[in-house]
């Protein structure tokens with residue numbers, strides 16, 4: 301069965317009630333390819349507003365969640381709380397969480413385990429830094445991050461992998477289609493070897509890093525690119541073009 305193309309919009313720390321209303325209205329009026337799964341991820345405080353306002357064929361994700369259900373963890377949000385708001389997805393292991401907030405591979409693995417147990421679907425992010433790529437350590441890094449995630453996954457149906465090379469995030473320096481394909485193919489190979497051929501075949505691998513309305517269609521043609529995780533451009537009208545990039549082939 302072909303893998304359903306999936307496009308995520310990670311709004312990061314951006315937006316206001318007013319600007320998100322405009323973005324949601326744009327999506328609601330947009331001509332979106334029904335063969336593509338679309339998930340948008342506003343900051344926590346706007347999740348409820350966005351979920352209630354956005355069309356029902358667009359899902360909503362948290363940008364993070366903690367690995368505890370409740371307790372004295374000031375500032376944290378539980379997977380169960382996202383579920384309580386009827387949020388279906390969560391992004392975990394984003395490089396900004398890894399770098400700025402010092403989340404370790406193991407902590408991310410625990411968050412993945414907890415989120416899946418709570419019934420969320422997970423976009424699990426992996427990706428190398430520029431110096432790691434230049435030192436030919438891309439697959440070492442990506443496989444290490446992947447192993448920490450995979451150790452906590454039983455049912456891969458609820459997991460999508462987002463390959464996001466750190467050097468391409470927010471820099472305008474998008475990976476070439478060949479660079480993306482090469483790593484995606486390696487990730488699929490890793491899944492085949494370490495998990496199963498079926499999981500390798502069925503698990504979707506998104507690319508993230510400076511995707512925009514101009515480069516999405518070319519990237520989408522690569523065999524192992526099953527979608528995009530979009531940052532900056534997801535806040536703009538061109539997000540609709542990105543969502544439809546596969547259909548334009």
Ligand SMILES: O=C[C@H](O)COP(=O)(O)O
Nearest residue numbers: 310469470509510531532
């Ligand atoms: O989660 C999204 C990625 O960090 C990509 O961000 P970007 O599209 O702004 O480069």
